[in-house]
Amino acid sequence: MSRKQNSPLTASLVAKQNSPLMSFVAGAVGGSIDACFTMPFDAVKTQIQRDPRMGALGVRCVYNIVGKEGIGGLYRGFVPFNIMAAGKASVRWASIAALQKAADNMGADRTKDKAFWDFTCGFGAGIFEGTVWTAPAERLKVLRQTSAKFGEKPISYQQCFRQHGFIGLWVGATPTAMRSAANASIRFAIAGQVQVFFRFVSNTPADAPLPLLYNMLAGGTGGAISACCSNPFDVLKTRIQAGYKGGMASCARDFVAERGLVALATSGLSARVPQIFVSQAIQFAIVTRIQERFGSSFRGNMY
Numbered sequence: 220m221s222r223k224q225n226s227p228l229t230a231s232l233v234a235k236q237n238s239p240l241m242s243f244v245a246g247a248v249g250g251s252i253d254a255c256f257t258m259p260f261d262a263v264k265t266q267i268q269r270d271p272r273m274g275a276l277g278v279r280c281v282y283n284i285v286g287k288e289g290i291g292g293l294y295r296g297f298v299p300f301n302i303m304a305a306g307k308a309s310v311r312w313a314s315i316a317a318l319q320k321a322a323d324n325m326g327a328d329r330t331k332d333k334a335f336w337d338f339t340c341g342f343g344a345g346i347f348e349g350t351v352w353t354a355p356a357e358r359l360k361v362l363r364q365t366s367a368k369f370g371e372k373p374i375s376y377q378q379c380f381r382q383h384g385f386i387g388l389w390v391g392a393t394p395t396a397m398r399s400a401a402n403a404s405i406r407f408a409i410a411g412q413v414q415v416f417f418r419f420v421s422n423t424p425a426d427a428p429l430p431l432l433y434n435m436l437a438g439g440t441g442g443a444i445s446a447c448c449s450n451p452f453d454v455l456k457t458r459i460q461a462g463y464k465g466g467m468a469s470c471a472r473d474f475v476a477e478r479g480l481v482a483l484a485t486s487g488l489s490a491r492v493p494q495i496f497v498s499q500a501i502q503f504a505i506v507t508r509i510q511e512r513f514g515s516s517f518r519g520n521m522y
Contacts, residue, residue, distance in 0.1 A: 239320065241513060242506070243313035249505035250308025253498040254301040259293035260494030261300070264487040265361065268457040277489040296363055299376075303356040308502055310352045311403060314344035333415075334408050341407035342400045349399030355388035357395060361460040391459035394467055398452035402445045402495075410441030410503060428511050431504050438503025439496040446495040447488065454486050 263280045266273045273280045284292040318340040322329060329336040362379050374382075383390070417433035418425070429437075446453075455470050463470050474483055 239313040239317040241510060242316040243309045245506040245509035246312030246502070247305045247309035248509060249312075249502035251301055251305040252505060253308075253501040254297075254304035256501065257304075257494045257498045258297055258300050260490045260497070262293050262295065264490035264494060265457055267490060268454050268487040280490070296360065299356075299363075300360060303353075303360060304498075306352050306356065307348060311344050311348040311399075312506060314347045315340045315403070315407065318343050333411055337411040338404045338408040342404035345400035345403030346396050348403070349396035350392060353399055354392040354395040357456070358383075358388045358390055358460045361457060362462075391456050394452045394456040394459060398449045398456055401449035401452060402442075405445040405448055406438075406441040406499060408441070409444055410437045410499070413437035413440050429507070431508070434507045435500040435504045439500035442495040442499030443492050446492050450485065450488055450491065451483050453491065454483055457487075 259281075260277075262284065263277050266284065267277070267280050273283055281293070288295070319329065319336070322336060322340065327336070359376060359379055362383070363374060363376075414429060414433065414437045417423075417437060418429055421430065421433065423429055423433075451471075454474065455467055458470050458474060459465075459467070463473075465473070471483065478486070
């Protein structure tokens with residue numbers, strides 16, 4: 220079916236082809252901005268998953284961190300965290316744009332099953348992002364957070380390299396890639412459907428930008444649900460990157476023996492769900508606006 224024959228609702232389902240370069244720049248901007256708001260959530264989430272003495276709830280962990288380090292403890296290592304967040308978002312958004320372009324070039328009609336293609340391209344983008352960027356970046360982040368005692372300076376990146384080597388940065392790459400794949404596939408599939416719903420209920424034409432609030436709610440909803448689904452991978456990733464000696468299976472077995480099966484699914488969620496909701500609400504809103512403003516092929520859709 221040609222675009223001229225499509226109804227407004229069908230047209231709104233089309234995930235239009237984006238420039239990977241434009242998506243890379245937009246993702247970097249969105250990731251950098253969202254890091255300013257979400258780093259405290261990430262710091263709390265990591266401490267809960269790493270050390271049960273920090274408390275099972277986010278409020279208790281915040282109290283422990285702030286009580287010993289002050290508010291600055293929630294922003295320890297902000298510069299590298301911001302770089303990591305910007306890089307992760309840029310690689311993810313550019314990857315999904317490249318995969319969508321590849322699917323279109325192979326003759327796939329992504330209008331027939333938008334959710335399937337959002338899920339599939341998101342899965343591939345998550346694997347690539349998690350392996351190429353997130354695994355080494357988060358390994359460094361976790362090593363520094365783990366090494367830092369309250370009130371003491373964390374080890375430098377030079378010390379991390381000397382102690383663990385270049386290849387050592389990819390410790391925990393498998394659960395990281397699996398987490399990123401689950402995150403991106405579920406997130407983009409759900410966010411796309413939520414956008415379609417908001418476009419319908421708001422009577423927004425297919426060729427008109429969706430209101431900013433709706434894009435934020437779509438991204439936040441997809442992000443929160445994906446965080447719940449991928450949390451076991453995130454827990455294992457954190458433990459392995461913090462220094463656990465063993466693979467995913469043994470790590471999961473030992474974690475369950477120590478803290479229970481429920482903890483594997485829920486540890487850190489009280490901080491991670493609001494973190495990912497805010498993060499993706501900001502990213503989807505910013506990326507969408509940049510694409511609409513600077514990319515003529517992006518008008519009317521998120522991507």
